[in-house]
Amino acid sequence: xxxxxxxxxxxxxxxxxxxxxxxxxxxxxxxxxxxxxxxxxxxxxxxxxxxxxxxxxxxxxxxxxxxxxxxxxxxxxxxxxxxxxxxxxxxxxxxxxxxxxxxxxxxxxxxxxxxxxxxxxxxxxxxxxxxxxxxxxxxxxxxxxxxxxxxxxxxxxxxxxxxxxxxxxxxxxxxxxxxxxxxxxxxxxxxxxxxxxxxxxxxxxxxxxxxxxxxxxxxxxxxxxxxxxxxxxxxxxxxxxxxxxxxxxxxxxxxxxxxxxxxxxxxxxxxxxxxxxxxxxxxxxxxxxxxxxxxxxxxxxxxxxxxxxxxxxxxxxxxxxxxxxxxxxxxxxxxxxxxxxxxxxxxxxxxxxxxxxxxxxxxxxxxxxxxxxxxxxxxxxxxxxxxxxxxxxxxxxxxxxxxxxxxxxxxxxxxxxxxxxxxxxxxxxxxxxxxxxxxxxxxxxxxxxxxxxxxxxxxxxxxxxxxxxxxxxxxxxxxxxxxxxxxxxxxxxxxxxxxxxxxxxxxxxxxxxxxxxxxxxxxxxxxxxxxxxxxxxxxxxxxxxxxxxxxxxxxxxxxxxxxxxxxxxxxxxxx
Numbered sequence: 070x071x072x073x074x075x076x077x078x079x080x081x082x083x084x085x086x087x088x089x090x091x092x093x094x095x096x097x098x099x100x101x102x103x104x105x106x107x108x109x110x111x112x113x114x115x116x117x118x119x120x121x122x123x124x125x126x127x128x129x130x131x132x133x134x135x136x137x138x139x140x141x142x143x144x145x146x147x148x149x150x151x152x153x154x155x156x157x158x159x160x161x162x163x164x165x166x167x168x169x170x171x172x173x174x175x176x177x178x179x180x181x182x183x184x185x186x187x188x189x190x191x192x193x194x195x196x197x198x199x200x201x202x203x204x205x206x207x208x209x210x211x212x213x214x215x216x217x218x219x220x221x222x223x224x225x226x227x228x229x230x231x232x233x234x235x236x237x238x239x240x241x242x243x244x245x246x247x248x249x250x251x252x253x254x255x256x257x258x259x260x261x262x263x264x265x266x267x268x269x270x271x272x273x274x275x276x277x278x279x280x281x282x283x284x285x286x287x288x289x290x291x292x293x294x295x296x297x298x299x300x301x302x303x304x305x306x307x308x309x310x311x312x313x314x315x316x317x318x319x320x321x322x323x324x325x326x327x328x329x330x331x332x333x334x335x336x337x338x339x340x341x342x343x344x345x346x347x348x349x350x351x352x353x354x355x356x357x358x359x360x361x362x363x364x365x366x367x368x369x370x371x372x373x374x375x376x377x378x379x380x381x382x383x384x385x386x387x388x389x390x391x392x393x394x395x396x397x398x399x400x401x402x403x404x405x406x407x408x409x410x411x412x413x414x415x416x417x418x419x420x421x422x423x424x425x426x427x428x429x430x431x432x433x434x435x436x437x438x439x440x441x442x443x444x445x446x447x448x449x450x451x452x453x454x455x456x457x458x459x460x461x462x463x464x465x466x467x468x469x470x471x472x473x474x475x476x477x478x479x480x481x482x483x484x485x486x487x488x489x490x491x492x493x494x495x496x497x498x499x500x501x502x503x504x505x506x507x508x509x510x511x512x513x514x515x516x517x518x519x520x521x522x523x524x525x526x527x528x529x530x531x532x533x534x535x536x537x538x539x540x541x542x543x544x545x546x547x548x549x550x551x552x553x554x555x556x557x558x559x560x561x562x563x564x565x566x567x568x569x570x571x572x573x574x575x576x577x578x579x580x581x582x583x584x585x586x587x588x589x590x591x592x593x594x595x596x597x598x599x600x601x602x603x604x605x606x607x608x609x610x611x612x613x614x615x616x617x618x619x620x621x622x623x624x625x626x627x628x629x630x631x632x633x634x635x636x637x638x639x640x641x642x643x644x
Contacts, residue, residue, distance in 0.1 A: 100359075104351040107376045108344060111248060112139075113225075114232055118247050119163055119343045121236035123194045125205065126177045129233050131170070138166050159344040161187070164194055195340055198240040200290075200524050203485045208234045213267035220258050228255055235282070241293060241525045242286045244343035245350045249377040253278050281381075287493065291520025293339035295543050298527050302417070303543045304335060309421055313428035316365045317391045321425050323363055330356050339525070354380050365389040388432055397430055432509065451551055452511045456502035465584070468495045469591060469610065473603055476595035477555035479522060479535050484596075486521075488588045493518045512547070519550055532556045555599055568593050569613075569638040571630030576621035587614060598641055613637055 108115065113136060120127065120135050142162070145152065154162065168174055168183035182193035211219060220227045232251045239247070257278065261270035296304040308331050312324060319327075330353045337345030357364055358372035358379070367389050371382035412419040458467060472491040479487070497518060501510030523529070523539035523546075530536055534556060538549035568590065578586060591610050595601075601609075616637060620629035 100351070100355040104348060104355075104376065107351070108347055113229065114248055114251055115244060115343045115347070116163065117229055117233050118236045118244050119160070119341065120167060121233045122198060122240040122242075122341055123164075124167065124173075124177050124179065124197070125199060125202065125237040125240060127173070127237075129230055131173060132233050133229070134170060135166060138170060139163075142166065160191065160342040164190060191340060191342075196526055196528060198341070198526070200241070200526075200529070201483050201486055202238045202240075203483050205237065213261065213271055216258070216271070217262035217267060220262060224255075227258075239282065239286055240341075241290050241339075242282070243289055243338045243350070244346045245377045245380060246282070246285050246289070248347075249381050250278060250282055252377065253281070283493075285384075287517040287521060289338070290525050291517045292335065294520050294523050294525045294539075296335055296339055297525060298523075298540060299543050301332060304332060305421065306424060306544075308332065309424045310428040313425045314432045315386075315388050317389055317395065317429035317432070319364050319429075321422055323360060324425055325421070327353070327356055327364075350380055351376060354383060357383060391429070391432070395430060448512055448547065449508055451547065452508050455498055455511060455515070459498040459502045464495060464499070467498065468492065468588065469607065470603075471495065472588060472591050473595055473606055475522075476592050477599055478550075478553045479531050480556055480559045480561075480596050480599060481531050482522070484589050484592045487592045488585070490518055490521050491588065491592075493521060516547060519546055522550075532558055559599060561599055562597050568597060569634040569641075571617075571620065571627065571634055573626060575617050576626060594641065601641075609637065609641055612640065 116136055116139055117132050120132050124131075142154075145155075149155075154165070157165075164182075174180040174183045179194070179197050182190055182197060185193050228251060231254055232247060235250060236242075236247055257271065257274045261267050261274065264270040292304065292307060295307060305328060308328055309324065312319065312327065312331070316324075330349070334346065334349030334353050337349050354372075354376075357368065361368060361372060365386070367386045368383050371379055371386055374382055458470060462470060468491050471494040472487065475490055475494075476482075476487050482490075494515070497511060497514035501514060504510050519538075522531070522535065529539075531539075534553055535550075538546055538553065541549050575583070575586065587610065590613060591606065594606060594609060598606075616630070616633040620626045620633060623629040
């Protein structure tokens with residue numbers, strides 16, 4: 070990424086105000102300086118990320134306007150560092166700058182946030198984020214040659230625009246993840262622009278970037294949703310289980326020390342404080358890399374990488390091998406006569422240690438199990454049933470199964486959200502149902518899908534039944550969702566909303582686009598007629614696909630559909 074000449078500004082704004090507790094150990098000081106330099110080199114990106122996530126409706130030109138405003142602010146503070154505004158926290162300064170842009174709060178309806186101060190304003194900006202982004206216009210699509218020319222003409226503006234578009238469509242993704250994405254995209258652009266077949270190069274390499282973003286986005290939204298709705302204890306339980314399974318040789322004392330850094334990171338990242346998030350992220354990775362011998366043998370090469378590649382590498386690294394002397398049972402919890410007294414003495418520490426010992430011994434089980442006998446058996450049955458669906462149905466039919474189920478449960482979600490969540494369910498089962506650790510894989514990935522439904526904001530509401538499952542005990546959320554039936558409070562649309570209207574672009578649609586249209590048709594059909602059985606819905610979907618195929622081959626496609634469309638509509642209402 071390009072280095073931005075904001076050294077004085079960063080030293081002022083991103084060093085003094087964030088360094089309320091400065092590191093004292095030589096290694097910690099070095100780590101701090103490395104993180105400081107990274108922030109310094111990427112202030113432009115950080116500003117765009119935060120702005121685009123807070124005010125998703127804002128244009129790229131308005132994002133650039135904020136960058137100029139921040140530069141002017143830098144000049145003022147360099148001229149007079151004693152100005153009161155020069156001692157504020159980075160996120161507060163950023164939000165003040167956003168509110169100070171003339172006409173912007175009124176234009177994008179966030180004036181109420183600007184009327185608040187401190188924590189209340191930060192919370193208001195956070196709640197202004199919208200998970201569903203169907204209200205945003207489609208980004209301008211350039212062909213590969215145009216893309217390469219744009220990069221050649223002005224690489225900084227090209228990459229700024231890319232990170233702006235990605236950030237506004239992923240408002241809850243952590244800043245370090247988006248910075249990693251920008252770095253990857255720049256490498257891909259440089260590589261593919263040198264290739265003869267640029268289109269194929271971009272298409273092939275972009276897949277891994279999209280998968281990377283989707284995976285981390287789902288995880289971050291799920292964990293932040295748990296943290297913001299259920300508090301620090303649930304967040305710590307999730308992280309204890311994840312870290313213990315990934316690093317089974319870590320000692321409990323070391324784990325609790327690491328946990329403090331991890332929990333602090335989520336506090337800033339989940340609220341959208343980009344600078345705090347980057348610092349917290351870096352501190353966690355510094356901690357892990359400084360204790361490699363006692364934490365993991367699988368991360369040596371990762372720790373030699375720079376920010377932000379180091380963090381991604383550690384997250385993606387394989388689980389460490391379980392110590393050979395680690396038995397499958399911990400007698401402290403199964404054969405100890407004083408177990409009740411020890412639990413009563415400090416229940417939080419007791420449960421944390423139990424979860425640590427249980428997780429490091431069983432990487433094949435779901436990280437959120439506490440009531441492990443009954444709950445694990447129930448979860449196992451659910452996973453076996455879902456994997457049976459995967460083995461018995463084809464990929465498309467599997468997706469239709471979930472699109473119908475999800476839409477009946479939560480018809481209030483947008484069509485875009487439901488089709489995305491359906492695809493995620495299929496991805497989870499396709500990824501996991503052939504693995505030896507099938508249970509843990511399915512359980513954890515499905516939990517991420519449920520996190521997509523529940524969202525991050527605690528004020529998100531869908532319908533009473535779904536809201537109850539989202540707010541119930543985090544560890545039992547999956548079983549709650551599994552028991553849900555069609556939403557009885559939903560009032561279907563009174564008209565078909567053009568569902569059976571034929572458009573000639575269907576005949577030109579490529580396979581992937583045609584599949585997306587079929588998915589949308591099915592979701593909208595369920596919204597229109599939620600009382601239909603699965604068999605009736607599948608029959609209508611098949612009839613519709615056959616009619617489209619037949620009419621696209623006809624001499625006069627429109628005339629064909631004028632005859633077929635009313636038949637399908639009549640069949641749907643007669644069912």
